[in-house]
Amino acid sequence: MRESKQAPSGPMRNWLEHRPLLILSLCALLYLLPGTTQMPLVDRDEPRFARATVEMLEGGDWIVPYFNGDYRFDKPPLTYWWMSLHYRLLGINEFAARLHSAIACWLTALLCFSIARRIGMNKEWAAIAGLIWLGSLQVLIHGRIAVADMPLILGITLSMRGVIEYLMRDPTPNFFGRWFWVLIAGQCIAFYAKGPLAFLIPTIALLFYFLFRQRKDPTPIPWKRIGIEFILGITIVTTIVAAWGIPALLRTEGAYFDIGIGEHVVERGISSFNDRFYIPGVYYFFIVLLFFSPWVSALWPAVCTAWKERKSTDSSGLILLGWAGAPFIVFAFYKTQLPHYILPGYPALAILCARWMSRHEQPRLQWTVWINRIVLTLGMLIALTLSVNLLPKETLRPLGFACGALALIFAVLLIASEAVRVRALGRTLSLLGLISLLMIPLSQGLRSAHATVRLTESLDPEWPNAETKARADGFSEPSLVWYSGHNWKFQSAMDSTSAEPQLFGVRRWRLDNDFLADWIGGEAPQPMHDRREAIENHFADRKIRWVQGFNPGNTSWVELAYIEASSTP
Secondary structure: OOOOOOOOOOHHHHHHHHOHHHHHHHHHHHHHOOOOOOOOOOOOHHHHHHHHHHHHHHHOOOOOOEEOOEEOOOOOOHHHHHHHHHHHHHOOOHHHHHHHHHHHHHHHHHHHHHHHHHOOOOHHHHHHHHHHHHOOHHHHHHOOOOOOHHHHHHHHHHHHHHHHHHHHOOOOOOOOOHHHHHHHHHHHHHHHHHOOHHHHHHHHHHHHHHHHOOOOOOOOOOHHHHHHHHHHHHHHHHHHHHHHHHHHHHHOOOHHHHHHHHHHHHHHHHOOHHHOOOOOOOHHHHHHHHHOOOOHHHHHHHHHHHHHHHHOOOOHHHHHHHHHHHHHHHHOOOOOOOHHHHHHHHHHHHHHHHHHHHHOOOOOOOHHHHHHHHHHHHHHHHHHHHHHHHOOOOOOHHHHHHHHHHHHHHHHHHHHHHHHHOOOHHHHHHHHHHHHHHHHHHHHHHHHHEHHHHHHHHHOOOOOOOOOOEEEEOOOOHHHHHHHOOOEEEEOOOOOOOOOOEEEEEEEEEOOHHHHHHHHOOOOOOOOEEOHHHHHHHOOOOOEEEEEEEEOOOOEEEEEEEEOOOOOO
8 A cells, every 4th residue: 555645744754764763762862751850759669669679789689679678579670670770870869760661661662663664664654653652641651650561561572573573584594593582582571570471462462363364374484493493492581580580489488479470460360459440351442542642543443454454465463463462361351450551562553553554544533532532631621620729729739730730731642642633743743742841840740749758858857867767657658668768667556655756647638529529618628537636645745747748659648747756765
């Protein structure tokens, strides 16, 4: 088919054709770095990863991670190793903790370009495939978060680059060429980032490909050579994994596997997260219509076209479909439903969308576009309502500013989605840059409102030194360990005789409809619990510092009481 006439024109097209890797690199800087310095650690896993890396550096144990002085079995060690490199270069701060995600995201964009070129796309549209990946909402979020997802996706994308080369190359090359080692490297990176998912996604993608592949495909499959290389590849990957895995299992007497896999993988699959409503099988089909913004108008047509073309001699779309669908298959009935679980399929979706856009005109009406419009509009209105009602309250004003920035992000994202629909791709890329810049006021507002940041800033330099182990009751957020710079004893009883400093979660308000209704009605919102009077009476002879702030771990507003250390020996 002919390439679309709706492609970028003028200087943009020239740059995409002649300097595609430079454009991808510059856009990665623009899309992923703004706000990473100002943004506090908001996801509960962020401070766990960030602090565990600090403890790994301090303790010198590179095999078993620790958090708050105890084992942390959630993930293999690659993210901690990578993060520690940035700590050594840039110091221990939020930017250094998140930089590995941005770098992995950028490298994934370069791999998207490479895969797109390999399946026959020209440089311009191959670059757009990388830009679609970089400019997707979920990537704009997770590309600036200190967790293990982006290293996992980098490893999976590298693995799929090798897989695609195996499926498309001439069957006569020598054994164990460079793509064999690319596949091995990708599998090792992905496993060391996040475990068995590294193997599941490429395996499901290949099974999908061979199940629906045209039987009369003229490209022969060199089964004998692939079988020999597969056996050797499994041996090499197993050996590399075992080099860390066996010492880790021995050191922890098998707990790394029992807890890391048994609790953090299996149990999360059979119990819903935070008792949220569970929608088996369909949750991710709707969630992608928000988090793949602003490219949703190309999503459904691209997937449908690739499926219709499965019987053609070009079967590259089929392996991309299998890759994109693998996370949906793995997590369709997984009870812990989180939007980023399907993120490993986004590089394949980006390539499919770019390929479809290069060949087809935009259809007139799509139900997916209307769902995207409705969700983005609702998000904008909700964030705007929150901003309008929070800004007049002095204590809540920083959170109101953050909500205002979020409303603007939704508005610009809605405009960018319409720009994609009419193929104004140059305008889309500019709007994505604006969205990224809006992350700065959003980050500053969240930082000013963050309860733990407010607490630590108010106590500096009186915060207890690293040798003092403070106690906390009713507030056990991991951010407390990161921002205080030392470990905590989390307890559930008041102790007025303790010489150690103590922290209490005094009151908590859930930021929901009732909370807003009370503010709008001029009433003080009722807290979920209130221990202020009891704490004042219990520690009448001690100095108490009161701090209120936003707790992003459970999207609530909290009041904390910090009881300074007793002078009693």
